[in-house]
Amino acid sequence: MTAPLHNQIEQAYAEFARQRDALTAISDESDRAETTVTSKNRAVAVTVNGRSAVTSIKFPTSAYRTMPAAELGNLIVETIETARTRASAEAMERYRSVLPDAFATMDPREGGLDIEAMFSRAARMMNDDRLDDILNGRGGGRHE
Incomplete structure (x- = not known):
């Protein structure tokens, strides 16, 4: 050589x-890493880790007590999805600095990085x- x-x-x-x-x-x-998202009405707060797994669901106010079960369930699901989306975006920002574009578009929620x-x-x-x-x-x- x-x-x-x-x-x-x-x-x-x-x-x-x-x-x-x-x-x-x-x-x-x-x-x-952790990402916490609180619903607009402050009834639910969801924390996910850097791999978008839910680590905590909290009810910061007593607003959840008067909500119909279906509405509360939908709010929890929506807040979890928002938290996962935000955590995914934050993870991609961390990786974007060193990964080629082809890798930077990976979704860590789909089987992990x-x-x-x-x-x-x-x-x-x-x-x-x-x-x-x-x-x-x-x-x-x-x-x-």
Whole structure:
């Protein structure tokens, strides 16, 4: 292997390692994250974790006591969905800084963010695209 090719491969691997470390840090942050949403009428407050799982449902006021059961049930479901949507958006913002657009559109509520799968996909992309570019003399620049 020629020295320039070897250097470009080492640079690509170093970039991959930096992104892996950044993703691990973001994943750890997501594990600690919480999002709380309170319904408009303040009858229900729902907290979800960084993976959009419900961790708490509270009733900050006594308004829920006078609500018909179906209305309260619908309000709880609506508040949970709002909290999950907000948590998902917050998670995507955390990941957006280090992930290509294809990964940034993933929904963590649909099976969770699989960091290992993302690394595998990134390695395949690097092998398919970046290494092909290097080997074909098109440089080793980052694909946008």
